[in-house]
Amino acid sequence: MQRPMEGVRILEVAQFTFVPAAGAVLADWGADVIKVEHAERGDAQRALVRLLGLDAASKGSSFFPIMEGPNRGKRSIGLALEKPGARKVLEELIRSSDVFLTNFLPGARRKLGIELEDVRAINPDIIYVRGSGFGSRGPDADKGGYDSTAFWARGGSAAGVTPPGSERMMKMPSGAYGDSIGGMTIAGGIAAALYSRKATGEPSVVDVSLLGVGAWATQFSVNLALLAGGPPPLPEPPKHGSATNPLVGSYRTSDDRWLELCMLQPGRYWAEFVRIAGHEELAADERFDTTEKLMANAAEAGEIVAGIIGARTFAEWTELLDGGEGQWSAVQNAWEIGQDPALRAVGMIAPVVDADGRDRELVANPVQFDETPVQLRRAPQFAEHTEELLRELGLSDAELAQLKIDGAIT
Structure with missing residues (x-):
């Protein structure tokens, strides 16, 4: 299996999901990712035992x-960067790394001596990567943010999915939703920076913000607003289908499941759909017998489609629609996604053995090389590799003991 990041070392000084997710992707691709966790507290995310009202761990x-x-x-090292004794260890890790990856805020970076100039003074060739909430420059450079604030709310997705007049804003569909997308974005930026360094000999500074990723995700609407000189109007959508196409939109089945149709060429797929649905007479109906008529009477056709789909179960419809060429999808919950045969066929639901030796599964990152599924390795326990990494750096038993006494390492 090709592991394109084999031989690359990433030093990650980061917490939560946004930036660490990038490290996970790079580890999937073969990089040696060293995760620096505080010697006492570890990654703050380890303490999140409940999230979105759900248990995040199994007893x-x-x-x-x-x-x-x-x-x-990854490999985890417990290192108290604020302790003088930890500095030598940090500097040795920086010297041996290709990439320095962080989401610490500017004040914390200055206090800990891990700003760009500090790190480059130790390793002039290192690629320096910052993940932030709102950008590394500008009025909010010192402001912290999570994906719910910077990506979802300020980046436009929340407004895009919240209906006018709603009593509450729509929330993200999953925990760490923007973080995961942003982490994948950072991984791509690092790959480009490594290529650039190899081609030019010059290391890059890479910046990715959750706000920037949010704006990129909503760019269609933002670009229209920039063109119009103001927010684009929000036309009232029809109850069923779209304004000009009954075969675009969500429809409820008889057992309260949902299907999403996206047949962008209504004239091409109308006859096929009504035939599959058992209402072939609608193809010759004078209201819908040409593309122009079907588009002009889309609201009426949408009501008819809603009635037809509402008369059968989800299972019946998935079997029927599988026999056609039109584009559609089942609306799946988290469990169904994990069992999706298309994902499993290409190894995107990947096995991993946990620290207790039990077989588990995780979603693989969406990039695959040479049609070969990634081989996942579990996440490290807190500070699990501290001694291993320090010995790799050449520290003696006496030096390790002193660092423990000083509280610099776990």
């Missing part, structure tokens, strides 16, 4: 999905 098990997802494949 009696070391498997902790909220940590496994963004940290699989």
